[in-house]
Amino acid sequence: MFSQRYEIVCKEVSEFPHTRPGSLDSLRPMVASDCAPFFWSEGFGLGGKLDQAIIARSAEVKGALYGGQVFVIVPIYVTSICEEQCLYCNYRGGNKGIGVERKRLTDDELEQEAIYLVEQKGQRVLELVYASDPRMRVDAMCRHVELLRRVLDRHGGGLVGISAESLEESDYRRLIDAGLCWSVLWQETYDKARYAVLHPGRTKKANFEYRLDAYERMLVAGVEHVGIGVLSGLSDWRRDWAMLMRHEEYLQQHYGGGATILGTPGLKLAPGALLQESPYTLTRQEFLVTIALHNMFAPTTAVFVSTREDWDVCVELARGGGCLFTLNCSTTPGGYSLQHGGCQFTAHSYDAPIYSTKLRSEGLDPVFNWRAGDLSPAYRPDAAVCGGVSKR
Numbered sequence: 252m253f254s255q256r257y258e259i260v261c262k263e264v265s266e267f268p269h270t271r272p273g274s275l276d277s278l279r280p281m282v283a284s285d286c287a288p289f290f291w292s293e294g295f296g297l298g299g300k301l302d303q304a305i306i307a308r309s310a311e312v313k314g315a316l317y318g319g320q321v322f323v324i325v326p327i328y329v330t331s332i333c334e335e336q337c338l339y340c341n342y343r344g345g346n347k348g349i350g351v352e353r354k355r356l357t358d359d360e361l362e363q364e365a366i367y368l369v370e371q372k373g374q375r376v377l378e379l380v381y382a383s384d385p386r387m388r389v390d391a392m393c394r395h396v397e398l399l400r401r402v403l404d405r406h407g408g409g410l411v412g413i414s415a416e417s418l419e420e421s422d423y424r425r426l427i428d429a430g431l432c433w434s435v436l437w438q439e440t441y442d443k444a445r446y447a448v449l450h451p452g453r454t455k456k457a458n459f460e461y462r463l464d465a466y467e468r469m470l471v472a473g474v475e476h477v478g479i480g481v482l483s484g485l486s487d488w489r490r491d492w493a494m495l496m497r498h499e500e501y502l503q504q505h506y507g508g509g510a511t512i513l514g515t516p517g518l519k520l521a522p523g524a525l526l527q528e529s530p531y532t533l534t535r536q537e538f539l540v541t542i543a544l545h546n547m548f549a550p551t552t553a554v555f556v557s558t559r560e561d562w563d564v565c566v567e568l569a570r571g572g573g574c575l576f577t578l579n580c581s582t583t584p585g586g587y588s589l590q591h592g593g594c595q596f597t598a599h600s601y602d603a604p605i606y607s608t609k610l611r612s613e614g615l616d617p618v619f620n621w622r623a624g625d626l627s628p629a630y631r632p633d634a635a636v637c638g639g640v641s642k643r
């Protein structure tokens with residue numbers, strides 16, 4: 252398990268600031284030890300020639316693989332009742348602060364939200380999002396996956412994914428049997444000491460190692476697409492991203508496909524959160540070039556474009572295609588058709604019918620009813636493009 256290699260990987264990554272980065276000229280995916288040292292290169296994130304070269308090469312590699320196709324996705328928050336204590340989150344247990352309004356959707360309400368998004372917004376790929384609600388464990392999640400599958404099957408098909416607390420391997424198997432296609436989980440930060448400060452108590456999420464190993468439990472269970480990522484801004488982002496790359500490499504070496512979705516959440520300070528400042532936040536330019544560099548590291552991993560970001564940043568992240576793109580977004584259970592209030596964090600909501608047109612005007616091709624195999628060019632007949640880049 253990666254948790255057993257954690258200390259060794261930390262030592263390896265501590266050498267990266269003193270390591271000469273690899274060449275940007277190769278069209279082949281890079282290894283972490285070639286790629287991650289760029290984070291510490293002079294000029295990285297300052298908008299100069301190095302950034303321009305990385306961003307241009309990223310768009311070139313992605314474009315050759317995906318031809319500008321972006322895969323549309325919509326989150327459906329199911330519950331905002333949480334027993335965790337994450338310092339950066341509005342939904343932490345016991346918080347009665349600004350804008351917090353707890354809600355747990357009934358099955359009927361969840362179905363209403365799903366039908367609205369499918370029929371009114373054309374959505375076909377639905378992501379169930381859960382806080383750590385003691386009354387919404389795997390039994391409820393399986394029921395919800397089955398419910399959404401029935402809605403989608405009545406409307407010509409689609410996919411269901413999940414963003415939830417880390418689970419047991421047997422739980423992931425049950426979710427797959429219910430019809431789950433993918434599962435995403437953000438490690439938040441790889442800095443164990445900082446993680447302990449941000450996740451106090453003796454809760455499940457406070458168990459750093461259990462979360463670190465969740466990706467392996469998903470892969471062993473057979474989850475088709477696994478999403479990994481850090482919440483950039485919680486800790487030293489250069490180190491977090493370097494650790495993330497090494498973690499991804501480890502998963503690929505030990506579990507074939509590894510993670511195929513990359514979460515890109517950036518810390519946005521929520522009004523009711525305990526964490527109200529962080530010295531680690533990235534600039535816009537640092538964020539964009541970091542994702543672009545990751546695209547060169549793992550071209551067939553789909554960046555999850557989050558509407559925490561403004562439209563221009565979302566479009567920049569999507570250059571070349573091959574990403575999950577959020578159209579319509581509410582971080583409130585019942586925030587679409589039911590018009591509930593009390594969000595986890597403020598997000599932009601780019602309405603699908605309008606913003607599909609805008610994406611096309613940016614040279615991107617939004618696909619709503621995509622298939623699991625579309626995410627990875629390894630499944631595609633044209634996988635030989637881009638100098639033979641395929642799933643590493």
Ligand code: SF4
Nearest residue numbers: 333335337340343382
């Ligand atoms: S980040 Fe998730 S687990 Fe943590 S308090 Fe917020 S909703 Fe709960």
